[in-house]
C-alpha cells in the first residue's frame with residue numbers, strides 16, 4: 670500500500686523497479702487496512718496470475734520450500750475447494766466488539782453473531798484457485814471487517830468453502846526438531862536470523878530424517 674514515510678516509500682519504489690515482483694495498491698498501508706491488502710493480493714492472483722494454489726502468509730513466517738511445492742504438485746488429493754491452515758479454537762473465535770468499532774464487527778447475518786466461523790490463522794493458509802475465486806465473489810455480499818483472516822473465514826462460509834485443519838501450519842516457533850521439518854510447511858514468528866536456522870533444518874531434514882514421518886496428506 671501507500672506509506673507515509675518518504676524513505677520507506679522510496680525503498681518500495683526501488684524494490685519494485687529492480688525486481689518487478691511487488692504489487693502496490695492505492696490504499697494506506699496500515700494494520701487497520703490489512704483486509705484491503707489481502708483482498709488486493711487475492712484479486713490479483715485470481716485475475717492476473719491463475720495459479721493452481723495460493724499460499725497467503727505473513728512476512729515473519731518460514732515456508733518449507735523443499736516440501737510444499739512438490740507436495741501440492743504431486744501428493745495433494747484435495748485440489749478443489751481447498752482452504753487449509755491452522756484453525757483457531759472456538760474460544761479464540763469469539764467476536765470482541767469495542768463500542769467505538771460499531772459497524773466493523775461481524776455482520777449479524779447469521780445465527781451466531783458473537784462467534785466467527787472456523788478459519789485458519791492469517792499466519793499462513795493455502796487456497797486452491799476455485800476456492801479463492803468463490804471467496805472473492807462473496808465479497809459482493811459481505812461487508813469487510815478489519816480482522817483479515819476472520820473476514821476470509823466469513824467469506825468462505827458464505828461461499829460454501831470449508832476450512833480444513835492441518836498440523837503442517839505452526840502458529841508458534843517453538844524448538845522444532847530437525848525431523849519436524851519433514852512435514853511443517855509454515856512456521857510463524859521467525860526473526861531473519863531464525864529464518865536462516867530454519868532453512869538449515871529444512872535442508873538437514875531431507876537427509877537426516879529419512880525414516881521419520883513425511884507429509885502424505887493434510888493432517
Ligand SMILES: *[C@@H]1O[C@H](CO)[C@@H](O)[C@H](O)[C@H]1NC(C)=O
Nearest residue numbers: 695696697698699700701702
Ligand atoms: C485505509 O485506506 C484508505 C484509503 O487509502 C484511507 O482513506 C483510510 O484512512 C485507511 N484506514 C486506516 C484505518 O488506515
